[in-house]
Amino acid sequence: MGDPADRLDDFTSDCRARVAFEVLANRWDSVVVFTIAAYGPMRPAALLTRIGGIRPKVLNDALRRLEYNGLVQRRPYPEAPPRVDYALTEAGGALLEPMRAMGAWATRYADAVLDAQERFEVREASARPGAARRRRITLTGNAEQQPQ
Numbered sequence: 001m002g003d004p005a006d007r008l009d010d011f012t013s014d015c016r017a018r019v020a021f022e023v024l025a026n027r028w029d030s031v032v033v034f035t036i037a038a039y040g041p042m043r044p045a046a047l048l049t050r051i052g053g054i055r056p057k058v059l060n061d062a063l064r065r066l067e068y069n070g071l072v073q074r075r076p077y078p079e080a081p082p083r084v085d086y087a088l089t090e091a092g093g094a095l096l097e098p099m100r101a102m103g104a105w106a107t108r109y110a111d112a113v114l115d116a117q118e119r120f121e122v123r124e125a126s127a128r129p130g131a132a133r134r135r136r137i138t139l140t141g142n143a144e145q146q147p148q
Helices: 004-011 017-023 029-039 044-051 056-068 090-094 096-127
Strands: 072-077 083-088 133-137 143-147
Touching: 029 044, 029 056, 029 072, 029 083, 029 090, 029 096, 044 056, 044 083, 056 072, 056 083, 083 090, 090 096
Parallel strands: none
Antiparallel strands: 072 083, 133 143
16 A cells, blocks of 8 residues: 555546546436436436426436436437436446445535534624625535625
């Protein structure tokens, strides 16, 4: 095993490991991947129903991004009316293990992160009254404006 400094190049701005984080950086992409993994290939309307709280355009954008990144496969059927469904590719399915690890991390540390955000916001608000507002992630996944 080498010196930890030898592994620093694994996480530089142009490293391959960064691809993994960027692929699911959008808040809905991991939800779509996980939903398809749980229920199998799905049509967009079924995904909308299963996921809930996502607009059709946002889902369409997520599906296109996931297809672009090779995580889902769009499967059109030659029918009238036209029908498509989306299935995970091998790469998409392989993301489930690290996604579960991130979920376990979130279960353990989400409260600490949210507490830290609140402490920071209180400190910043008292230091700079009327400061601009920052987007904060909530446990429901919604963003809310907070003091900056």
